Amino acid sequence: MNENIPLALEARKITKRFPGVVANNRVDFSLKKGEIHGLLGENGAGKSTLMNVIYGLYSADEGELFIDGEMVEINNPHDAIDLQIGMVHQHFMLVPVFSVTENIILGAEVMKGTTLDLNKARQDITRLSEGYGLKVDPRAIIEEIPVGVQQRVEILKALYRDANILVFDEPTAVLTPQEADDLFRIMRQLTEQGVSIVFITHKLREVMDVADRITVMRRGEVVGTTTPQEIDKRGLAEMMVGREVILEVEKDPASPAEPVLQVMNLSVNDERGMGIVHDISFEVRRGEILGIAGVQGNGQTEVVEALTGLRSPASGEFYLNGKEMPYGNPRKLIEAGLSHIPEDRQRHGLVMSYSVADNMVLCTYYESPFAKGLQRNKQAVLENAEKLIADFDVRTPGPMVHAGKLSGGNQQKVIVARELSRPVQLLLANQPTRGLDVGSIEYIHKRIIEERDNGAAVLFISAELDEIMSLADRIAVMYQGKIVSTLQVDQVTKAELGLLMAGSEV
Amino acid sequence: MDRSTFWKGFFRQQRPLIILGSIVVIVILYFYLTTPVITEAVLASAVRHATPLVLGAMCGLLGERAGIINIGIEGQMLLSAFIGFLVNAWSGNLLLAVFAGVAAGAVLGLLLAFMSVTLKIDQIIGGTVINIIAVGLTGYFYQAGLTTEGKLAPIALGKLAEIPIIGRPLFNNPPITYATIVLVFVVHYVLFYTRWGLRTRAVGEHPKAADTLGVNVYKIRYINVILGGAIAGLAGAFLTLEAVGSFERLMTNGRGFVALAVMIFGRWTPLGSWGAALLFGVTSAIQTQIQFAGVIDIPHQFIGMLPYLLTIIVLAGMVGKSRPPAADGIPYEKE
Ligand SMILES: Nc1ncnc2c1ncn2[C@@H]1O[C@H](COP(=O)(O)OP(=O)(O)OP(=O)(O)O)[C@@H](O)[C@H]1O
Numbered sequence A: 001m002n003e004n005i006p007l008a009l010e011a012r013k014i015t016k017r018f019p020g021v022v023a024n025n026r027v028d029f030s031l032k033k034g035e036i037h038g039l040l041g042e043n044g045a046g047k048s049t050l051m052n053v054i055y056g057l058y059s060a061d062e063g064e065l066f067i068d069g070e071m072v073e074i075n076n077p078h079d080a081i082d083l084q085i086g087m088v089h090q091h092f093m094l095v096p097v098f099s100v101t102e103n104i105i106l107g108a109e110v111m112k113g114t115t116l117d118l119n120k121a122r123q124d125i126t127r128l129s130e131g132y133g134l135k136v137d138p139r140a141i142i143e144e145i146p147v148g149v150q151q152r153v154e155i156l157k158a159l160y161r162d163a164n165i166l167v168f169d170e171p172t173a174v175l176t177p178q179e180a181d182d183l184f185r186i187m188r189q190l191t192e193q194g195v196s197i198v199f200i201t202h203k204l205r206e207v208m209d210v211a212d213r214i215t216v217m218r219r220g221e222v223v224g225t226t227t228p229q230e231i232d233k234r235g236l237a238e239m240m241v242g243r244e245v246i247l248e249v250e251k252d253p254a255s256p257a258e259p260v261l262q263v264m265n266l267s268v269n270d271e272r273g274m275g276i277v278h279d280i281s282f283e284v285r286r287g288e289i290l291g292i293a294g295v296q297g298n299g300q301t302e303v304v305e306a307l308t309g310l311r312s313p314a315s316g317e318f319y320l321n322g323k324e325m326p327y328g329n330p331r332k333l334i335e336a337g338l339s340h341i342p343e344d345r346q347r348h349g350l351v352m353s354y355s356v357a358d359n360m361v362l363c364t365y366y367e368s369p370f371a372k373g374l375q376r377n378k379q380a381v382l383e384n385a386e387k388l389i390a391d392f393d394v395r396t397p398g399p400m401v402h403a404g405k406l407s408g409g410n411q412q413k414v415i416v417a418r419e420l421s422r423p424v425q426l427l428l429a430n431q432p433t434r435g436l437d438v439g440s441i442e443y444i445h446k447r448i449i450e451e452r453d454n455g456a457a458v459l460f461i462s463a464e465l466d467e468i469m470s471l472a473d474r475i476a477v478m479y480q481g482k483i484v485s486t487l488q489v490d491q492v493t494k495a496e497l498g499l500l501m502a503g504s505e506v
Numbered sequence B: 001m002d003r004s005t006f007w008k009g010f011f012r013q014q015r016p017l018i019i020l021g022s023i024v025v026i027v028i029l030y031f032y033l034t035t036p037v038i039t040e041a042v043l044a045s046a047v048r049h050a051t052p053l054v055l056g057a058m059c060g061l062l063g064e065r066a067g068i069i070n071i072g073i074e075g076q077m078l079l080s081a082f083i084g085f086l087v088n089a090w091s092g093n094l095l096l097a098v099f100a101g102v103a104a105g106a107v108l109g110l111l112l113a114f115m116s117v118t119l120k121i122d123q124i125i126g127g128t129v130i131n132i133i134a135v136g137l138t139g140y141f142y143q144a145g146l147t148t149e150g151k152l153a154p155i156a157l158g159k160l161a162e163i164p165i166i167g168r169p170l171f172n173n174p175p176i177t178y179a180t181i182v183l184v185f186v187v188h189y190v191l192f193y194t195r196w197g198l199r200t201r202a203v204g205e206h207p208k209a210a211d212t213l214g215v216n217v218y219k220i221r222y223i224n225v226i227l228g229g230a231i232a233g234l235a236g237a238f239l240t241l242e243a244v245g246s247f248e249r250l251m252t253n254g255r256g257f258v259a260l261a262v263m264i265f266g267r268w269t270p271l272g273s274w275g276a277a278l279l280f281g282v283t284s285a286i287q288t289q290i291q292f293a294g295v296i297d298i299p300h301q302f303i304g305m306l307p308y309l310l311t312i313i314v315l316a317g318m319v320g321k322s323r324p325p326a327a328d329g330i331p332y333e334k335e
């Protein structure tokens, strides 16, 4: 990139403190006009904080912001929107009971007199979504659509507002590789129109592919800025974590024993009563990892929700260690050895207003040593938290901090730590490494394999082909609510898997 | 909620109300055929009973749709009733008195907004403060024997008032009752068809999402709670200036709380609340009628319980089935 390209945005010496942490410490960051600037860093490095400062959600303690070379004050998102800054947030900012249209137009409503012109808005959105290849139904209600589609809505929200500067905070965490590629195509299309983009991700391949420049942060500070030409994935990982990272998963071949989970003729309906999982049967054996591959929205999540009792199945039976699952009784399920890492960490994984320590004993708080009779044993809870925080490298100012104050990836680590901290018979992991940095992914993969080797059965869902291929022993491909094939991992190539996921025969 | 899905959802949600309402309508038709005069009187009285309830409910739902629980409706009504009465007593100007009542309600709304939005006090405590203030002030300044000239009189809307059954109840009313019916539709329109309404609902469901789109959460909450207060003020004015014509201690008599039940039964919608309020109105009217006619030999205290019993049954039956706005009662904190 030419050195002389003017800057669309510059942040100088931004400092932002939270109780117990300096989230940004004299951070300098610049964004050139028309570039895609990758922002990398460990969980809790301060990426989202920096972007929230730029977007006016947080006010910096120190530092200055410049847009097109002029110093600006951004006190709230309204100011940011006026300066044509758009942001796709790491955690969805969607009103669950609103339609797609209502969510997109909120704050920038199309009016006919005093009345909202929803028809016109829907047409605009349809045009926009077709123009960018982001398929959504403008009438759909947010809480009834899968997260992948919700992500599209978030992106459309930003596009709808004609931003000049766009911040994407981990937009690809819930997208399939194909969807991510679509997003990159859109990003390039936008930069050609002169839009400048900040792109946060933990997937090194993605920054290497699309970024013009890459800035790496660690523990609230900028480590350096580089370009994909000057560095490789390994180098980036090292820059992020500060040590060498093993990017490939190392594991011994599985030695599956008797089945732990047996699912027979499971069918699940969605909110409107339409079939979304059709009569599937499978089993997961002790000592193996069954990966479910599939494009988001083909029923994977619903299978897990049915197994965990979050959604009642239309029909079907499940057996855990040969016994019928105590369905509808989560505590019995947990005591029978079920661990669940849910897809939506903030809705199903954590109580955001509870401390990290309490979140870590959500399933076991009533048992010894965390309780004695009717009384809780705070000391044991605290010790447990301190141990898990150290083991899983959760970056938090302390165990008593509210889970909601943690960075996204660290929230995820709290859940994983809790779920792997009790004896596991069956682990249901839905995108367990979503939003984690490379170092943490390495660790969590290691832990999941350890669970397998200790005799747990693991059902693992991921939209990441690479992750499925490297972690799973057996792969079941779901397409349109059915398991279209089940294969040993060494019998299939990535390309074939991609085809199966798209619904074609191999 | 898009509009087409809105109506579908509306009818699905309001099913209990619609079923109950239909039964009531059939019973009323039956009685109309046997005793038309009494039935019309009961209906007219039902509409009058319903007026403060639906106003109170709209006060509640404006706040809750924006995420602020208002249990101070009772106090807002009471103080407004008193102020309206005083202004009428001093000036003899009914219109001025109504405005004074409305203004008093709005001021209490402002107080609630300040406590819950700015100070982030627990909203239940904030509402209780308002109720205590109202009882205290009205009790302290109450003067026995203060009287006023007249009250707002019914205006018959020509031929419309002569329609059988609904003519008298709907088209032969005093001004605040008419205003209430208009307000029901206005609030419905504002809430579901305008920019303000969309933003209000967003703020009540997910304030942070609204904030990230540049919507001023605090401003929306303030204005809705103040407007709600004004509407509760109108309900207060109704009591002294239109229904009774004078002020009595604690004359709101729990209507502000029944209004909350009405709001929940009406699923936080103005139209639903109106339906629910009419239902309560009918029971109140029948209750008075029974006491008046002395047809059944039950101590009147028991018959007097009827509307409150209905409140309890309705609320008990609705628990877990109705879904309040997601951010209802939760202060919004930035950062
Ligand atoms: N609202 C808040 N209150 C208190 N602390 C916060 C808040 N938001 C962030 N932090 C802290 O600031 C630090 C940086 O968090 P930030 O969300 O910026 O990390 P991140 O780089 O985006 O990480 P991730 O990749 O996990 O999303 C963390 O230590 C976090 O605990």
Ligand SMILES: [Mg+2]
Pocket: A047, A048, A049, A090, A169, A407, A408, A409
């Ligand atoms: Mg983040």
